[in-house]
Amino acid sequence: MKKRIIGIALMTMMILSLSLQSNDIFKTVNRTVLANTSVKTPKYIFYFIGDGMGTSQRQISEYYLQEISGDKDRKLVMNTFPHSAINTTHSLNTLITDSAAAGTALATGHKTNNGVISKDTEGNNLKTLIESAEEKGMATGLVSTTRITHATPAVFASHNESRGNENDIAVDYLDSGVDYIVGGGLRHFLPMDFTDNQTDAFGGKIYSKRKDDKNVLAEFRNQGYKVRYGLKGVEEFRNDVLEKGDKYLNLFTASHLPYTIDDDNNDKYDVPTLAEITSKGIDLLSKDDDGFFFMIEGGRIDHACHPNDPSGTIMDTLAFDKAVEEAYEFYKKHPQDTLIIVVGDHETGGLGMGVNTDYFLNLQELEKATMSIEEFQGSYTGDRREYYKMIGEKFGLTDLSDEEKAIIDKGMDMVDKGIIDSGNAYKYDEAAMAVTHVLSERAGIYWTSYAHTATQIPMSAIGVGAENYNGFMDNTTIAEITAEIAGLKLN
Ligand SMILES: [Zn+2]
Incomplete structure (x- = not known):
């Protein structure tokens, strides 16, 4: 050493x-x-990434948990870990990273340009922690609440000049050797024109985004994977008993898994939670005598922050923490062999806690929300009375002040006239943005952006070698330290 x-x-x-x-x-x-x-080398390594999970996302979720549980001492599990650090996230070409460059840093220890999946600027592949763990004979797992071909999972087991090439990323996974792959993104694994008589796990249509006849699912099956998908895949997931050496691929939805807030408020569908997915992964991967490296992404925290959705953000952060808790339970049984790292890749939305001069957060205002803002978008179709009724039902926005009404009326005016605010680059529904901003302000919080920000990100660690993560670091250092502790080689 x-x-x-x-x-x-x-x-x-x-x-x-x-x-x-x-x-x-x-x-x-x-x-x-x-x-x-x-320190000895940890045998079991958990690498948790909360996409878009900055300091505020973590803290507001903890305060919200305290609010709804009535227990002011309640902590997120990740916030109880004994070691922590702060890291910078800038990419090679800009101070504001995207998930591809941030993920590449966390997976390979190298900076690259935004949009690039584990390659350097010359197009050379950068070796990832998962690839190195595979070479060492460890079992590996890759799970996410997004499409499994989305940037954060992609950087661990594929290489591409663009995060947009998700069809190629799906094919790249075929020879990754990853033992446990679970998430969304079915549409990149099915041959063009594929149809199915089952729906996906949240009632959506199963469709293909491929431009060829390649059946990537079938190719996984040929490689010896147990392959599951769609609504049926949920039942099988809950019944499957995985044996030592099994390889497992289960893709529940055509695109991303639903937001936690939407799944929780839907009686018809019950998509496996990130905690369930993590738990099953632990069952399988821990059977390998050589230990495991398990990357677990809470990918929709970022997606909720983009359209400035406070409840969506909090519920997905809490679901992410439940997954961390599964790892923590495992750690308690194997404290001499386990390392858990929890980090975010960047902050999204510029979430600020504190907007009024009364020095209060009123997070109880968020308890009434029963739908994500992304699901809610498009709900205003010209009937204002109906819209006001709906925001009362879905977000508890009743007894609106004149000021709040004016904001929501203005949002509806913009939809009627087809106008989008200049800062609204992703063209979010302005009537829905008015609702989420009124709700956020009632809760005492504020958003500065519909995109990512450059603020530093907290990380936490517990277990074998966790004391090495400390101080003010860069995201690349997290990968370097992890490789060093785990005896993994990066280039
Ligand atoms: Zn994002």
Whole structure:
């Protein structure tokens, strides 16, 4: 171990002198010397990523949990971990990262440009923690509440110049060797023109986005995977007993899994939660004698933050924390062998806690919401009375003040006239944005953006080697430290 660190120090000096000659201003090299080099190598590694989960997303979810439970001492499980650090997230070409570049940093220890999946700017593949774990013979898992081909999972087991090439990313997974793959994104695994008489797990149509006849699901089956999908896949997921050495692929939905708030308020469908998906993954992966590396993404926290949806954000963050709790229960049984890392890839929405001068958050206002803003979008169709009734039912927005009414009327005016605010680059429904901003302000919170921000991100860790994550770091350092602790090789 010591030799290796001296080697790294020498290499760091070399790279530093190289980078001084280039105009590559972001290519700073971080310390990789571990605080404690005497620790043993963890056998079981959990790598949790909350997409878009910044400091405010974590804290507002904890305060909300305290509010609804009536227990002011209640903590998110991730907020109880003994070691923590703060990290910067900028990508190679901009200070405001996207999930592809941020994920690449967390998966490979290298900065790249926004939009790029685990490749450097010359197009070379960057080795990922999962690939290295595979080489070492460890079992590996990759799960997400988004399409499994979305940027954050993609950076761990595929390489592509663009995050948009999700069909290619699906094919890339075929020879990844990943043992447990669960999430959404079925549409990138089915041959063009595919139809099915079952729906997906949330009642949606099963369709293909591929432009070829490749049946990637069938190819996974040929590789020895147990393959499940759609609504039927949910039942099978809950009944499947996985044996040592099994390989498992289960894709519940054509696109992303539903928001937690939508699934919780839907009587007809009950999509497996991230906690259930994590628990089953632990069952399978822990049977491998060589240990495991398990990446678990709460991917829809970011999706809720983009359209400034406070309840959607909180409910998905709490669901993410429930998944962390599954890992923590496992850690308690194997404290000498387990490392859990929880991090976010970037902040989304510029979520601020505190907007009024009365110095109060009123998070109980958010308890009345029963639908995500994304689901709610498009609900205003010209009937204003009906719309006011609906926002009362779905978001508890009754007894509106004149000021609040004016904001919502203005949103409806904009929809009627087909106008979009200049800052609304993703063209969100302005009537729905008016609703979410009124609701947010009632709760005492505020959003500065419909996109990502450059604020630093907290991380937490517990277990074997967790004390090495501390201080003010860069996201690339998290991957470097993890590789060092786990004996994984990155390039
Ligand atoms: Zn995002």
